[in-house]
Each structure stands twice: as C-alpha cells, then as structure tokens.
Amino acid sequence: MEEELPLSCGESGKPVQATLSSLKMVDVGKWPIFSLCSEEELQLIRQACVFGSASNEVLYTTVNNEIFVLGTNCCGCLGLGDVQSTIEPRRLDSLSGKKIACLSYGSGPHIVLATTEGEVFTWGHNAYSQLGNGTTNHGLVPCYISTNLSNKQVIEVACGSYHSLVLTSDGEVFAWGYNNSGQVGSGSTANQPIPRRVTGCLQNKAVVNIACGQMCSMAVVDAGEVYVWGYNGNGQLGLGSSGNQPTPCRVAALQGIHVQRVACGYAHTLVLTDEGQVYAWGANSYGQLGTGNKSNQSYPTPISVEKDRIIEIAACHSTHTSAAKTQGGNVYMWGQCRGQSVTLPHLTRFSCTDDVFACFATPAVTWRLLSVEPDGHLTVAESLKREFDNPDTADLKFLVDGKYIYAHKVLLKIRCEHFRSSLENNEDEIVEMSEFSYPVYRAFLEYLYTDSISLSPEEAIGLLDLATFYRENRLKKLCQQTIKQGICEENAIALLSAAVKYEAQDLEEFCFRFCINHLTVVTQTSGFAEMDHDLLKNFISKASRVGAFKN
Template sequence: MVLLTLAHRLHQHHHLLLISSLPLFIQFPPPLPHQEKLGLAGAMVDVSKWPLLSVLSAQEQAAVRQVYIFGTSANEAIYITHANEVFAFGLNCSGCLGTGDSVSTIVPKKLDFLQGKKVVSLSYGSGPHVLLATEDGQLFAWGHNVYSQLGNNTTSAGLSPALITNNLQSKKVTEVACGSHHSLALTQDGEVFAWGYNNCGQVGSGSTTNQPYPRKVTGCLQGKAAVGITCGQTSSLALIDNGEVYGWGYNGNGQLGIGNNGNQLCPCRLATLQGVCIQQVVAGYAHCLALTDEGLLYAWGANTYGQLGTRNKSNHLSPVQIMVDKERYEVAACHSTHTSAAKTQSGKVFMWGQCRGQSMVLPHLTHFTATDDVFACFATPSVMWRLLSVEHDDFMTASEALRKEFDSPETSDLKFSVDGKCIHVHKAVLKISRCEHFRSMFRSQWSEGQQDVIEIGQFSYPVYRSFLQFLYTDTVELPPEDAIGLLDLATSYCENQLKRLCQQIIKRGITVDNAFTLLSAAIRYDAEDLEEFCFRFCVNHLTQVTQTTAFWQVDGGMLKEFISRASRCGAFKN
C-alpha cells in the first residue's frame, strides 16, 4: 500500500476545512479534529490552531516554548522546548529541517547542533531555506542554497545547521529575515547585512549579481542604525531608529512605497512617510504595512486580494493611511502570503487580503485574540509570520489567576467528595458563577451550602471535576466516553453551553466502535443535533457499526427505530 505523504494528509485536511467553512462567506473554522480541549474563549496562545502541530502529543505540545511553521505548503515545523532543545518535523523540502538529510518525518527530530542555543529570531525563504539567530548573536543557516542564500559562499544545499561567519565574525546578529531566495541579518549595532539572489537588487549592493556571503548594506543606510528588517518575496526593507523606512529590490507593484514602480539596486527612503515616526514595518508577498508611534497604519504595494485594506484592489505606489482610528496596533504580514492582520491596543484582531482564497478589501473584525491565529486559520499557506512564543510574561490576567486556583487545597473553602476523591473549590466563585444550581445553593441558604464537604454520588469523579473546572476556565478536557457523562450532568443542571461543548467533543471522538453508544446517549439526553450527527455516521458506516458489540446491546425498541429510520434514508437499497 502506498503511504500518504505528510503533505497529502495536510492538504486533505485543509481542503475539508475549506469546503465546510465557506458556504456563502467567510465563517471561522470549526475546532480541529482530535483536540480534546474545548473552550469558550481565552487570551493564551493555543498551538492547536495550527493543523501541522496536531501531530504532536499533548505532552510534546506542553513542552513547546517557541515554534515556527513554514514552507511552501506550511508542512515544515521547527520548535524549541523549555529546555532549549530544538526539534523539527515535516516534509523536509531541500533539507530545510536541518536534520542532516532530506527525508520527511512526522516524528520530531532533535537538532543536536543547536542544543542549548536560545533562539531569538527565525525566518525562512521559498526554497525553503532557514536562518536562525541565537541569543549570543550567532547566525545559523540551512536548506535550499541554489542562489547562495545560506551565505556560506557555495550553492550547495545545507542539510544541517551551519554557523555563518563570513563578515560577521565580530558581529552579534539580533534578527534575521528571508525573502524568496535572499537573506537579511540585523546586528546589535544596527548594521544590515544581505546576501543571496539579487536579480532585482534585493541585496542592495548596487548591482544585480548574486551575493554568495553576507555583505553590509550601505548607500543611504551608511551611518544609520537600523532597528528592524523585513523582506517581501524579492524586496527588502529596513526600519531606522529615528522612524525612517528604507527599501530596495523589486518594485513592480510599488512595494517599496517610493512613488514609482522601478526597481531599486540600493536603499531608497520612503519620502512619503517623512514627518511620521514608524515603529513597526512588515512585508507581505508584494505589499507592506507600517505602524507609526501614534497608532496610524499605512499600507502600500500590491492589492490584488485587497491586502492593503483600501476598499478596492488598486495597487498603491506610495503609503496610504488605513484604519484611521488612532489606536496602537500590532501589524502582521508574511512574504509568502497576501494576507494582512492587525491587533489593536484594546485586543481586537482584524484581517484582510487573501483569506481562505477570498478577497477581503476592508479590515474585518475577527473573534481571535492574536494576529497569529489569522495566519493559522486563514492564510494560504498557513505559515507563521513570526517566531511564535507560547511563553507567558509575568502579568497574570484575572481569568488566568482563576484558572490557577482551581482545585487548590491552599485557598479553597469547600470540597466536593466524588468516588472517594476531593475536588477543592471556592464558595465565592460558585456563588457568582453562571451556574444557576450553585447560585441558588449559596444564595438561598441550602443545607449543602453550609457544609465544608459535599458528597456527590450521581456522577463520576472525572465528570464532576471537569464540570467544576469548566466553571473556572471555560474549557472542557475529557475523552468522548466521559463527555457522555458530562452531557448528562449538563442536561441535569440546564447548562446549555456546557452541553454544546460536550457534543463537540463527542462529534470529534466518534468511531465505528463507539458510534452506537454515542447515538444512544444523544437520544437519552435529547441532544438533537448530536443525535443527527451520530445517526448519519452510523448509516455511512452501517456494515461496520452493525458488527460492534454496542449495536446488539441496545434495547429492542431503539434498535427497531434505528433500522426503520435507516431504511427510510435508503440505507438498505441495493
């Protein structure tokens, strides 16, 4: 039997999402299969939004500190653990995983050469090739190298991470950026180095000759201190410490923002932005976004998919202001996509441009909490626009503090005893919770509300603990079989939102072996939507389902009803 490649599997998964999510206009994607954690909302980074990361176990996901998904099909991933171990997995095109070979792997492989290196910047090109900068200022490169984009003075592919030192021996690299086949590095002292493919002047050397190793970009950058770099497919930009922006390379769509569409072989200042101080600039495939220190947002370049957010699809050769509200933003774009995103100071996330194949010509408010989520769910390919950190800073939100105190013996003043085990909670939290059962218990002076320990005999420990945890965290973490018990509890306590979350878990966990058990549960708890889903699954896999133990253990009345209903659907026609 021919094995499906990782790319094919992910393509199939992505295609199914497209079909199910876009009946008329853009809808946000449903939860990904095989995720056992569901929640209402949350500000924490959720790596499960990225389809490729679903191959990691829960334990592996918990160990991730930083992660970067890249490649022409978003089928490669590099991640760094809390122990500063670097792992890679995926298709491994051109040896871009750095594993020493070009063999695809769905099992993460450790990059021993980078053991203990704390990563501060990571970027990839279209080959793909990969650049990585460490905390101590070292630059590593590997992958595709036909145009010398690795900077090692050769055109041979690099199958393992190699330290790049040409012209950088005494320099400390703090940031890296890749275009399709060229590379940039920013040093601690504000110098910009470039190398690789240079057919349009994207290396900034004043010629169109390929540059085989890092070369300092001078010209108008001479004597200036850069604080940021970014690349389009074949263009380059640098942000200076005084808020000026300089661009060079391909300019056929106006992506340099200099008022014309002629290529620039040397850095050229964006004069239109004179008088404003840019604090962040990012580049898409052929468009750019810039954010001022006052919260003004500018866009320029290609606009075929509405990625400039200007209500139309006309290119702009010079920066034009969009999203006119003066609210501090974070802007996001990636050289391999035509998607744009922004996050406001109040936490609102907008997206525009190419989103799931559709053109959105105006910024569209999403339900996301991070710009990264836009690229996970809507960009094509669904790559990361930056090295994603899942670390939390020292600030803890109220919801995170509440989450932390669930089942904490140190602070609780009430225990639920279930199956001989205790669950520690807080009366005040339950008193103000959205659960009417507990609100009534503690506001109406029920006898249970006066106790320090409440015995629960109707439900199992995993089910009742998950219910209480839901009241603290808005999330549910249970296997499908236990979710049936939680569905029973949610029905008893009239918790409709919890009931919906349980149904989603059950839908994602349905198999031939448990399908009829889940159908029985859906009927028993009057979950009509879930019942229909399970019934359709059973009909679609009728031969296998009728051979399971669960099918023949149901009562005769239900079995007759199922057979009659399946017959009416044409399940037994030849």
C-alpha cells in the same frame, strides 16, 4: 501582475519573516501540522515556527531548551543532515544548547536563525547563495555564518524568497543571496555569496528594524525613516514608481512621519507609526492593502482600522493576508481569507494576530516565531528567569567584552554575597568587567536567576574560576558536573589541570580516574606532552600508587 518566483525543489512556498514574540495563551494546535504531535509533546512547546509551501514543516523548542523539527524536509530544510520527511518530531542535535532569539525562512525553503548570543546559523535551499556560506550547495545541517559577522551580535533576521538580511546590535544591516532585482542592495544584480554590509544611504544610519518582501528589502532607522531597495514591479517600495531600486532609497512620501515597524507580505508592505497609524502600499489584488478596493498603490496610503491606536502589524510572504492589533486588544484582518478577498479591515474574534494566519491564511503558517506560555500564571522562579537580561526592567548593566548584560541590583544582593557587599553603596548603573569573558560572566548572572548553567566544558572551566573567586560553592558543583559530562581523551589533562588549579577535589578525582582508565590514549595526546612539570610528577606518582603502570 504580481511577480513570479523561480521554481525550486518542486516547491512554490513563499518566505515569511519570523521574529520572537511575547505571547501568552497561543494555541499551537490551531496549526494543522501540530496534529502530528502527541498531547504530551504539545505541552512542552515554548517556541514554534510553521513554514513551507503548504505549512508542512515546523521547528519548535521545548521547556528543556531542546529544538525539534518535523515535516516534509524539502532541500534538507529541517537541518537533520538528510532529506527524509518525518511525521514524528526529531531533535535537532546540531543546535544543542543554543537558544533561539529570532528566525526567518525563504521559499526554497532556507532558514536563517540567530541565537540569544547573536550567532547566525543557516541551512536548507541554497541555489542562489541565500545561506551566505559562499557556496550554492544545499545545507543539510545548520552552518555557523561568521564571514563579516564574527565580531557582530545579530539581533534580527529576515528572509526574502532567496535572499537574507540580518541586523546587528550596532544598527548595521548585512545581506546576501539572490540579487536579480537589487534586493541585497549592492548596486548590481549579481548574487551575493557571503554577508555584505548594506551601505549607501544607510552608511551613517542606525537601523532598528528590517523586513523582506518577496524580492525586496526594507529597513527602519532610529529617526523613523523607511529605506527600501530591490524589486518594485507592484509598487511595493512605496516610491511612486514601478522601477527596481539597486541600493537603499528613503520613502520620501513618509516625510515627517515617524515609523516604528515595517512588515512585508507577498508583494505588499505595511508600516506602523509611533502614533499607532498604519500605512500600506504595493500589490492589492486580494484587498491586502485594506483600502476598500483591489487597485495597487505605489505611494503609502493610510489605512483606517478604528479610532483606537494600532500597536502591532502582521504580514508574511506565504500569503496575501494582513492583520493588525489595537491597543484595546481587538484584532483585524484583511486581504486573502480562505480564498475570499476582504478589502477592508475586518474585526475578528481572535486575541492575537497569529491566529489570523493559523485560521484564515493559505497556507496556514506562522508570521513570526511564537513564544508560548501554557497558561497565564508564572511561578516566582519562572518570573525571575524571564526577567534575566531584560533591559526594560533592569536597573544595572554589566559591560563585558563590549556587550551589555542587564540585571537587577536587589536580586543580585539577595542571591550573591559578593554583590551584597559590592553593590551596597554603589549608585552606578554600569559595571565594567574585564576579569572574565562575556559567555562566562553571562552564565554566572543567569545562574543567579535560574539556578542552572548552560555552557560547554571548556567555558565551564572559566566559570569554575569565577565560582572559586566569588566563593560560590554550589556553582562550583554545577561547573564540575558540566565538565564531567564533556570529558574525553583529548581534553582530560586540561580538565585535570583546571581541577587542581581551582581546588575542585571531586572533579580532580574524576579526571584522574578517567585518565587512568584511558591511559594509553591520554599519554599520546598533546595535552599530556605539554603537561606542567609538577602536575606530571604528581600524576605519575599517584598513578603508580594505584598500579597503573603494572603489566
């Protein structure tokens, strides 16, 4: 028997791990919920994740880097601040300006999202502390999770039914939430309300991949070993037994086999080796192991797909379905298929594993965060934009605040006079930068690839400093535009001071006019009270000349 879930919110949905894919020609229209979107809205979609017990919720990003949601909104899982369902896409303003690197969701459902900056946000169902914010109150809006993660850059996330995992750039795993079977790896069965590092056998290991089963957890380390913990009633831990495991334990049966990836279904597990071989274990009542029968397996079992090597495996918690893609581009599926049981890998007509879950699985969900390109052609500008911070093609990396930013020397020379001279005879592959902060310097480099910036007004001041230093006049103008959009009574004096300091005359004039138009409130702020003496003197003089102090 496969384990039962505690009931919540009248939902019976199961979790699915969703990680950023690099797909082209994915037709989001194959998922029924997108029939609620207009053709114009569909054309703008660049990332998407369908989730919920009946694939009745969706989150997607657009070409303009805006995030939209729609669906039934169980337990506030759309993050809109309410529990009202919506059949029209609504913008998720609380994450405005954030770019999604990866996300995952659980059964409640709850959402765990990591941004490209490595920040973690959670919202939705929280009866078991699966949001990691220290409470058991449902989260109606995205909450930034900083406890034990504030100095970490999260690069992967995974949700079980009611527990959550994240993987950091330094190979550490943190877990929180429901722990009735030891799935957070703490050694006990007490729920974990905040992120806690998973140690034990992982203490000195560098983890490269994580996944969650319904109530179990998996980690692949850089040496190719697989570590497992949590519920094991169907043998889904691959340890040859059915006893639960409260702390990480290595899958000894894979000794000598180098695993690259792990994927978890409802109650079964798939792994992909560096040789393109798939192994499976766990529940098999729908043939989801691909062994040709419906018998559970508690040891890793090799699965024969075809002679061509496998390059991708896919499974998700909402279904009992498995899929794989070969190097030659063939896509296979097995397990539950529209109510039928397929016990051996079956060749499909699809070109990507995502379509298996859109067309064959029940419910029709996405097993990962889709990245959608409207067609196969990219303009030069789009190609350059996509290559920014890409370690696979970069030949130069900047070390800023302990983090790397990947770039290409030839593009920097073409785009920036400063780099044209500084990189001329520079053979170094790493450049350390201490003069500017990581967000500021990353925004500068990204600007060289995209001709645009995305920063808060406060961070834009730092970028204005950089633009002045590097004599990048167009960038100075963009910074001034950003700062103007964020001005308010509280920060007006600070922005005016920055404009004067960096000789941004247009911005200085704008800030001065704003201060004059809101003079009563501005003069009562702490910024005005702490104003530099010379700046204050000049401000009063100029304000007098325009008649600001006349009755």
